[in-house]
Amino acid sequence: xxxxxxxxxxxxxxxxxxxxxxxxxxxxxxxxxxSTGVAERVPDGVPLVVGSTLDxxxxxxxxKEHAVTxxxxxxxxxxxxxxxxxxxxxxxxxxxxxxxxxxxxxxxAVPSFVFSSSAAVYGMPDVNLVTEExxxxxxxxxxxxxxxxxxxxxxxxxxxxxxxxxxRYFNVAGAATPELADTGVFNLVPMVFEKLTEGASPRVFGDxxxxxxxxxxxxxxxxxxxxxxxxxxxxxxxxxxGTDLTLNIGRGEGVSVREMIDRINAITGYDLPPTVTARxxxxxxxxxxxxxxxxxxxxxxxxxxxxxxxxxxxxxxVRLHPEAAR
Numbered sequence: 001x002x003x004x005x006x007x008x009x010x011x012x013x014x015x016x017x018x019x020x021x022x023x024x025x026x027x028x029x030x031x032x033x034x035s036t037g038v039a040e041r042v043p044d045g046v047p048l049v050v051g052s053t054l055d056x057x058x059x060x061x062x063x064k065e066h067a068v069t070x071x072x073x074x075x076x077x078x079x080x081x082x083x084x085x086x087x088x089x090x091x092x093x094x095x096x097x098x099x100x101x102x103x104x105x106x107x108x109a110v111p112s113f114v115f116s117s118s119a120a121v122y123g124m125p126d127v128n129l130v131t132e133e134x135x136x137x138x139x140x141x142x143x144x145x146x147x148x149x150x151x152x153x154x155x156x157x158x159x160x161x162x163x164x165x166x167x168r169y170f171n172v173a174g175a176a177t178p179e180l181a182d183t184g185v186f187n188l189v190p191m192v193f194e195k196l197t198e199g200a201s202p203r204v205f206g207d208x209x210x211x212x213x214x215x216x217x218x219x220x221x222x223x224x225x226x227x228x229x230x231x232x233x234x235x236x237x238x239x240x241x242g243t244d245l246t247l248n249i250g251r252g253e254g255v256s257v258r259e260m261i262d263r264i265n266a267i268t269g270y271d272l273p274p275t276v277t278a279r280x281x282x283x284x285x286x287x288x289x290x291x292x293x294x295x296x297x298x299x300x301x302x303x304x305x306x307x308x309x310x311x312x313x314x315x316x317x318v319r320l321h322p323e324a325a326r
Contacts, residue, residue, distance in 0.1 A: 002112075002238050003027040005068045007053055007101065008075030009046075010037030012182040013116070013169075013223060017072060018046060019176060020227035026234070029066045031059070032075065041180060053097035059104040070112035070234055071105050073098065076145075079186060080120065083142035094145035095152070102156050112237035113153060114230060115166045119219075119248070121147040122168075124284035131290040132168070132246050139282045150246065157244050163237040170219040170250035170289050172226055174309035181316020188218075189310065192261055193317045196270045197324040202261050206279030209286075215257040217286040219250040222304035222312075232298040250289025251302045260306070267310045269326035 004021055008014040009030030014037065021028045022043060030048045032039075042048045047066060051058040053075050062068070076094045077083065083090040098115075105113060120143035121136045138144045150166040157164035173189045175181035185194050192202040207214040229249050237243050261274050294300050318325045 001025070001027055002069045002234075003029060003067055004070045004072055004234060005029050005031055005063065005066070006072045006074065007031045008037065008073075008116075010034060010039055010041050010048065011074065012180070012184070013172060013226065014074045015041035015180050016176055016223045016227035017074065017230045018043065019180070020224070020231045021234070022046070024231045026231070029062065029068060031062060036184070038183070053101045054092075056100050056104055059101060060107060063104060063108040063110060068108065068110055070114070070238060071101065071110055072114040072116075072230055072234060073101060074116040076116065078118075078142060080140045080142045083140050083145070087141035090141045090145050094142075095148050098149050098152055102152065106156065106160050106162060110162075111241060112163045112234065113157070113165075114233050114237065115149060115153045115164065117150055117166045117168045118143065118146045119168050119170045119250075119287060119289065121150065122287065124282070125287060128286070129252065129288055129290040130248065132248055132293055154244060161242060163241055163243040165233040165237055165243070165245040165247065167229065167233060168246070168248050169226060170221050170248070170287070172223050173220050174222040174224065174304065174312045175316045176224050176312070178316040178319040181313060181319070183320065188257065188260060189264065189313050190317065192264050193268075193314065193324065196264070196268060196272055197321050199272075201272050201275040202264075204257050204261070204274045204276045205283060207258070207276045208279075211256060211285055213256050213258045216283055217254040217256045217288060219253060219288040220255055220260075220306055220309055221250050221302060222309050225302040225304055229294065229298070229300050232300045236298055245297060247294040247297060248289040248291060249294060250291050252289055252291040254286060254288040255306055263306060264310055267307065268314055
Protein backbone atom coordinates (compact mmCIF):
# COMPACT_ATOMS: atom_id res chain seq x y z
CA UNK A 1 0.00 0.00 0.00
CA UNK A 2 1.23 3.49 -0.85
CA UNK A 3 1.27 6.38 1.60
CA UNK A 4 0.73 9.84 0.12
CA UNK A 5 1.86 13.06 1.77
CA UNK A 6 -0.75 15.66 0.82
CA UNK A 7 0.55 19.17 1.35
CA UNK A 8 -2.27 21.66 1.80
CA UNK A 9 -4.50 18.73 2.76
CA UNK A 10 -6.52 20.83 5.23
CA UNK A 11 -7.53 23.26 2.46
CA UNK A 12 -10.65 23.24 0.31
CA UNK A 13 -9.24 21.19 -2.57
CA UNK A 14 -6.74 19.32 -0.41
CA UNK A 15 -9.41 18.00 1.94
CA UNK A 16 -11.30 16.57 -1.03
CA UNK A 17 -8.13 14.90 -2.30
CA UNK A 18 -7.56 13.34 1.14
CA UNK A 19 -11.13 12.06 1.14
CA UNK A 20 -10.79 10.62 -2.38
CA UNK A 21 -7.50 8.93 -1.47
CA UNK A 22 -9.05 7.33 1.60
CA UNK A 23 -12.11 6.21 -0.37
CA UNK A 24 -9.75 4.58 -2.88
CA UNK A 25 -7.97 2.66 -0.12
CA UNK A 26 -4.80 4.76 -0.10
CA UNK A 27 -3.00 5.93 3.03
CA UNK A 28 -2.75 9.70 3.51
CA UNK A 29 -0.74 12.06 5.69
CA UNK A 30 -1.64 15.77 5.70
CA UNK A 31 1.03 18.48 5.84
CA UNK A 32 -0.40 21.99 6.19
CA UNK A 33 0.64 25.27 7.80
CA UNK A 34 -3.07 26.03 8.51
CA SER A 35 -2.69 29.58 7.19
CA THR A 36 -5.86 29.00 5.20
CA GLY A 37 -6.49 25.31 5.92
CA VAL A 38 -8.85 24.07 8.63
CA ALA A 39 -7.66 21.24 10.89
CA GLU A 40 -11.24 19.97 11.30
CA ARG A 41 -11.33 19.07 7.62
CA VAL A 42 -8.73 16.34 8.19
CA PRO A 43 -10.50 13.01 8.80
CA ASP A 44 -10.03 11.03 11.99
CA GLY A 45 -7.18 8.58 11.59
CA VAL A 46 -5.26 10.74 9.11
CA PRO A 47 -2.10 12.22 10.65
CA LEU A 48 -1.81 16.02 10.47
CA VAL A 49 1.65 17.61 10.53
CA VAL A 50 1.50 21.39 10.96
CA GLY A 51 4.37 23.05 9.17
CA SER A 52 5.65 25.04 6.21
CA THR A 53 7.01 23.60 2.98
CA LEU A 54 10.00 25.88 3.63
CA ASP A 55 10.90 23.75 6.68
CA UNK A 56 13.29 21.20 5.18
CA UNK A 57 14.01 19.46 8.49
CA UNK A 58 10.33 18.91 9.32
CA UNK A 59 9.57 17.74 5.79
CA UNK A 60 12.43 15.23 5.85
CA UNK A 61 11.36 13.91 9.24
CA UNK A 62 7.73 13.62 8.16
CA UNK A 63 8.58 11.72 4.98
CA LYS A 64 10.71 9.27 6.97
CA GLU A 65 8.45 8.79 10.00
CA HIS A 66 5.38 8.08 7.88
CA ALA A 67 7.21 6.00 5.24
CA VAL A 68 5.83 8.23 2.50
CA THR A 69 5.90 6.75 -1.00
CA UNK A 70 4.31 9.64 -2.92
CA UNK A 71 3.64 13.37 -2.61
CA UNK A 72 0.61 15.33 -3.78
CA UNK A 73 1.63 18.99 -3.53
CA UNK A 74 -1.30 21.38 -3.24
CA UNK A 75 0.03 23.86 -0.65
CA UNK A 76 0.42 27.28 -2.29
CA UNK A 77 -0.61 30.89 -2.23
CA UNK A 78 -3.23 31.26 -4.94
CA UNK A 79 -4.82 34.72 -5.15
CA UNK A 80 -4.03 36.34 -8.49
CA UNK A 81 -4.55 39.93 -7.35
CA UNK A 82 -2.56 39.45 -4.18
CA UNK A 83 0.30 37.96 -6.19
CA UNK A 84 0.55 41.19 -8.19
CA UNK A 85 1.02 43.14 -4.96
CA UNK A 86 3.25 40.55 -3.26
CA UNK A 87 5.32 38.84 -5.96
CA UNK A 88 8.30 38.11 -3.69
CA UNK A 89 6.00 36.42 -1.17
CA UNK A 90 4.42 34.29 -3.91
CA UNK A 91 7.74 33.21 -5.39
CA UNK A 92 9.05 32.36 -1.92
CA UNK A 93 6.03 30.29 -0.90
CA UNK A 94 5.21 28.69 -4.24
CA UNK A 95 8.61 28.23 -5.88
CA UNK A 96 11.09 28.02 -3.02
CA UNK A 97 8.61 25.96 -0.99
CA UNK A 98 8.33 23.54 -3.91
CA UNK A 99 12.11 23.38 -4.33
CA UNK A 100 12.60 22.52 -0.66
CA UNK A 101 9.87 19.88 -0.83
CA UNK A 102 11.30 18.29 -3.97
CA UNK A 103 14.76 18.19 -2.41
CA UNK A 104 13.35 16.45 0.67
CA UNK A 105 11.36 14.00 -1.48
CA UNK A 106 14.38 13.09 -3.61
CA UNK A 107 16.52 12.74 -0.49
CA UNK A 108 13.97 10.35 1.00
CA ALA A 109 13.81 8.35 -2.27
CA VAL A 110 10.10 9.09 -2.71
CA PRO A 111 9.25 7.77 -6.20
CA SER A 112 6.11 9.76 -7.16
CA PHE A 113 5.18 13.46 -7.18
CA VAL A 114 1.87 15.05 -8.22
CA PHE A 115 1.95 18.85 -8.61
CA SER A 116 -1.07 21.12 -8.36
CA SER A 117 -0.80 23.55 -11.27
CA SER A 118 -3.38 25.88 -12.80
CA ALA A 119 -4.95 27.07 -16.02
CA ALA A 120 -3.41 30.42 -15.02
CA VAL A 121 -0.23 29.20 -16.76
CA TYR A 122 -1.95 29.83 -20.12
CA GLY A 123 -2.69 33.52 -19.55
CA MET A 124 -5.07 34.78 -22.27
CA PRO A 125 -5.18 31.95 -24.84
CA ASP A 126 -6.87 32.92 -28.10
CA VAL A 127 -8.16 29.44 -28.92
CA ASN A 128 -11.51 27.68 -28.75
CA LEU A 129 -10.17 24.80 -26.63
CA VAL A 130 -6.99 25.00 -24.56
CA THR A 131 -4.81 21.93 -25.02
CA GLU A 132 -1.68 21.09 -23.10
CA GLU A 133 0.27 22.28 -26.15
CA UNK A 134 -1.27 25.77 -26.07
CA UNK A 135 1.53 28.28 -25.39
CA UNK A 136 1.88 29.29 -21.74
CA UNK A 137 1.99 33.05 -21.24
CA UNK A 138 0.96 33.64 -17.61
CA UNK A 139 -0.29 37.14 -16.78
CA UNK A 140 0.29 37.24 -13.02
CA UNK A 141 3.04 36.30 -10.58
CA UNK A 142 0.71 33.53 -9.37
CA UNK A 143 0.51 32.03 -12.86
CA UNK A 144 4.26 32.45 -13.28
CA UNK A 145 4.96 30.52 -10.07
CA UNK A 146 2.80 27.65 -11.30
CA UNK A 147 4.59 27.50 -14.64
CA UNK A 148 8.01 27.69 -12.98
CA UNK A 149 6.80 24.97 -10.63
CA UNK A 150 5.98 22.71 -13.58
CA UNK A 151 9.47 23.29 -15.00
CA UNK A 152 11.07 22.49 -11.67
CA UNK A 153 9.02 19.32 -11.18
CA UNK A 154 9.73 18.08 -14.70
CA UNK A 155 13.46 18.85 -14.52
CA UNK A 156 13.73 17.04 -11.18
CA UNK A 157 11.96 14.02 -12.64
CA UNK A 158 14.29 13.88 -15.61
CA UNK A 159 17.38 14.21 -13.44
CA UNK A 160 16.41 11.75 -10.72
CA UNK A 161 13.84 9.34 -12.17
CA UNK A 162 11.04 10.78 -10.02
CA UNK A 163 7.64 10.04 -11.61
CA UNK A 164 5.77 13.32 -12.00
CA UNK A 165 2.41 14.74 -13.01
CA UNK A 166 1.44 18.41 -13.25
CA UNK A 167 -2.32 18.92 -13.15
CA ARG A 168 -3.65 22.18 -14.60
CA TYR A 169 -6.96 22.95 -12.87
CA PHE A 170 -9.60 25.07 -14.51
CA ASN A 171 -12.39 26.74 -12.41
CA VAL A 172 -13.09 24.60 -9.36
CA ALA A 173 -16.48 24.67 -7.59
CA GLY A 174 -18.79 22.52 -5.50
CA ALA A 175 -18.28 20.33 -2.44
CA ALA A 176 -18.54 16.68 -1.47
CA THR A 177 -20.30 17.63 1.78
CA PRO A 178 -21.30 21.02 3.24
CA GLU A 179 -18.49 20.72 5.80
CA LEU A 180 -15.87 20.60 3.04
CA ALA A 181 -17.17 23.58 1.08
CA ASP A 182 -14.92 26.45 0.09
CA THR A 183 -14.90 29.12 2.82
CA GLY A 184 -13.11 31.72 0.67
CA VAL A 185 -14.86 34.32 -1.47
CA PHE A 186 -12.43 34.61 -4.36
CA ASN A 187 -14.15 32.72 -7.20
CA LEU A 188 -17.32 33.44 -9.15
CA VAL A 189 -19.72 31.07 -7.37
CA PRO A 190 -19.05 32.22 -3.77
CA MET A 191 -18.79 35.84 -4.96
CA VAL A 192 -22.32 35.58 -6.35
CA PHE A 193 -23.52 33.83 -3.19
CA GLU A 194 -22.12 36.68 -1.10
CA LYS A 195 -23.95 39.33 -3.14
CA LEU A 196 -27.23 37.42 -3.04
CA THR A 197 -26.95 37.01 0.73
CA GLU A 198 -26.48 40.77 1.03
CA GLY A 199 -29.54 41.36 -1.13
CA ALA A 200 -27.32 42.96 -3.77
CA SER A 201 -27.06 42.28 -7.49
CA PRO A 202 -24.14 40.04 -8.54
CA ARG A 203 -21.51 41.83 -10.58
CA VAL A 204 -20.52 41.05 -14.14
CA PHE A 205 -17.13 42.43 -15.14
CA GLY A 206 -17.74 43.40 -18.75
CA ASP A 207 -20.45 42.32 -21.20
CA UNK A 208 -18.75 43.34 -24.44
CA UNK A 209 -16.52 40.32 -25.01
CA UNK A 210 -16.58 38.35 -28.26
CA UNK A 211 -18.74 35.59 -26.76
CA UNK A 212 -22.37 34.60 -27.39
CA UNK A 213 -23.77 36.80 -24.59
CA UNK A 214 -20.84 39.20 -24.24
CA UNK A 215 -19.64 37.85 -20.88
CA UNK A 216 -16.56 35.74 -20.18
CA UNK A 217 -16.77 32.00 -20.75
CA UNK A 218 -15.07 29.55 -18.41
CA UNK A 219 -14.75 25.80 -17.83
CA UNK A 220 -16.02 24.74 -14.40
CA UNK A 221 -14.96 21.50 -12.71
CA UNK A 222 -16.52 19.90 -9.64
CA UNK A 223 -14.02 19.53 -6.81
CA UNK A 224 -15.03 15.87 -6.36
CA UNK A 225 -14.11 15.15 -9.98
CA UNK A 226 -10.88 17.07 -9.50
CA UNK A 227 -10.00 15.01 -6.42
CA UNK A 228 -10.65 11.76 -8.29
CA UNK A 229 -8.33 12.94 -11.06
CA UNK A 230 -5.59 13.25 -8.42
CA UNK A 231 -6.16 9.65 -7.35
CA UNK A 232 -5.99 8.49 -10.97
CA UNK A 233 -2.76 10.43 -11.55
CA UNK A 234 -1.20 9.19 -8.31
CA UNK A 235 -1.97 5.57 -9.15
CA UNK A 236 -0.59 5.98 -12.65
CA UNK A 237 2.70 7.29 -11.25
CA UNK A 238 2.93 4.41 -8.78
CA UNK A 239 2.34 1.88 -11.54
CA UNK A 240 4.65 3.41 -14.15
CA UNK A 241 8.03 4.65 -12.84
CA GLY A 242 9.57 7.42 -14.91
CA THR A 243 6.21 8.85 -15.99
CA ASP A 244 6.08 12.55 -16.90
CA LEU A 245 2.55 13.92 -17.38
CA THR A 246 1.09 17.39 -17.85
CA LEU A 247 -2.71 17.30 -17.91
CA ASN A 248 -5.63 19.71 -18.04
CA ILE A 249 -8.46 19.03 -15.60
CA GLY A 250 -11.71 20.43 -16.94
CA ARG A 251 -14.97 19.34 -18.54
CA GLY A 252 -14.33 20.77 -21.99
CA GLU A 253 -17.56 22.77 -21.75
CA GLY A 254 -17.79 26.55 -21.53
CA VAL A 255 -20.32 28.40 -19.39
CA SER A 256 -20.63 32.17 -19.49
CA VAL A 257 -20.68 34.36 -16.41
CA ARG A 258 -24.24 35.44 -17.18
CA GLU A 259 -25.35 31.83 -17.58
CA MET A 260 -23.76 30.91 -14.24
CA ILE A 261 -25.49 33.78 -12.46
CA ASP A 262 -28.85 32.81 -13.99
CA ARG A 263 -28.38 29.21 -12.85
CA ILE A 264 -27.31 30.29 -9.37
CA ASN A 265 -30.41 32.49 -9.06
CA ALA A 266 -32.65 29.61 -10.13
CA ILE A 267 -31.08 27.05 -7.79
CA THR A 268 -30.89 29.30 -4.74
CA GLY A 269 -34.38 30.77 -5.14
CA TYR A 270 -33.16 34.32 -5.59
CA ASP A 271 -34.09 36.62 -8.46
CA LEU A 272 -31.46 39.33 -8.54
CA PRO A 273 -30.27 40.17 -12.05
CA PRO A 274 -26.63 41.10 -12.39
CA THR A 275 -25.15 44.57 -12.60
CA VAL A 276 -22.58 45.11 -15.34
CA THR A 277 -19.39 46.94 -14.43
CA ALA A 278 -16.15 47.59 -16.29
CA ARG A 279 -13.92 44.76 -17.45
CA UNK A 280 -11.17 43.60 -15.12
CA UNK A 281 -7.66 43.90 -16.59
CA UNK A 282 -6.32 40.59 -17.85
CA UNK A 283 -9.62 38.70 -18.08
CA UNK A 284 -9.58 36.59 -21.27
CA UNK A 285 -12.88 36.22 -23.15
CA UNK A 286 -12.87 32.41 -23.18
CA UNK A 287 -10.82 29.76 -21.39
CA UNK A 288 -12.15 26.24 -21.88
CA UNK A 289 -10.09 23.06 -21.49
CA UNK A 290 -9.57 20.25 -23.89
CA UNK A 291 -9.92 17.20 -21.64
CA UNK A 292 -8.89 14.69 -24.30
CA UNK A 293 -5.38 13.98 -23.01
CA UNK A 294 -6.42 13.15 -19.44
CA UNK A 295 -9.12 10.83 -20.80
CA UNK A 296 -6.55 9.05 -22.94
CA UNK A 297 -3.81 8.90 -20.30
CA UNK A 298 -5.83 8.15 -17.16
CA UNK A 299 -9.26 7.09 -18.36
CA UNK A 300 -10.66 9.97 -16.30
CA UNK A 301 -13.76 11.97 -17.23
CA UNK A 302 -15.74 14.48 -15.19
CA UNK A 303 -19.06 13.14 -13.90
CA UNK A 304 -20.66 16.20 -12.30
CA UNK A 305 -22.36 19.09 -14.08
CA UNK A 306 -22.70 22.77 -13.23
CA UNK A 307 -25.98 22.21 -11.37
CA UNK A 308 -24.22 19.72 -9.07
CA UNK A 309 -21.49 22.27 -8.41
CA UNK A 310 -23.89 25.10 -7.59
CA UNK A 311 -26.23 22.97 -5.46
CA UNK A 312 -23.45 21.45 -3.35
CA UNK A 313 -21.61 24.76 -2.99
CA UNK A 314 -24.84 26.47 -1.90
CA UNK A 315 -25.42 23.82 0.80
CA UNK A 316 -21.97 24.63 2.17
CA UNK A 317 -22.59 28.38 1.96
CA VAL A 318 -25.91 28.13 3.82
CA ARG A 319 -24.26 26.04 6.52
CA LEU A 320 -21.93 28.99 7.24
CA HIS A 321 -24.48 31.71 6.38
CA PRO A 322 -27.90 30.42 7.47
CA GLU A 323 -29.44 33.82 6.81
CA ALA A 324 -28.96 33.14 3.09
CA ALA A 325 -31.48 30.29 2.95
CA ARG A 326 -34.73 30.91 1.08
